[in-house]
Amino acid sequence: MEQRIIHACGHEQGHYLTGFDSQQERKAKWLKTTTCRDCFVAEKRAEEAAAAAFSSAAISHLDLPPLAGTDRQISWASTIRTKRLAALTNPDSDANCYACLQVTDAKWWIDHRDLTDVDLMAAAAQATDIPGVTGVTA
Structure with a gap:
């Protein structure tokens, strides 16, 4: 009813x-x-926008190359890349995300979005053939 x-x-x-x-x-x-549903959705979108703005500000000093792929892939991968690089470049992280900066394939970012930070950097090093970064540690 x-x-x-x-x-x-x-x-x-x-x-x-x-x-x-x-x-x-x-x-x-x-x-x-x-x-209500409308207010709930609006609140979630505002939270996502705030998180995206925070991530964008965190990586604003990086010179990111443009991504290659379809428009939809680029849009989604840009969000993923921004969020992941912001996490890797925070002051508390010792991670060297140089290899991740070199990956420009949008599909790669989408396919690897669920990897841990260490695994993501290793996969990026493998994808870009950067010497000195060894295999994946789990």
Whole structure:
């Protein structure tokens, strides 16, 4: 049964609640303490934008080469590269991300987005044939 709920943000939204009456009441009570879907999405987008701005500021001193790939790949890979390089170049990190700076293939960044920092640098060194950086340590 659909119920109109006024959320904590003040917006009203329809929710389809199922179950016994007591379950529906409990769910409706909980929903009143949360933000509506639109406010939730807007909040998450603002958090992502703030994180992206922070990452961009952290690597603004780097001269990054343009990425190669399709427009969609470049857009996604740019976000990944910015976030990962910001993590690698923070003051608390001893990582040398020179090899990562040389990788310009957008698909490579997308395919390697889930690697640890050490594995990412090793894969970048292998992809760019940089001597002196040895294999992956797990």
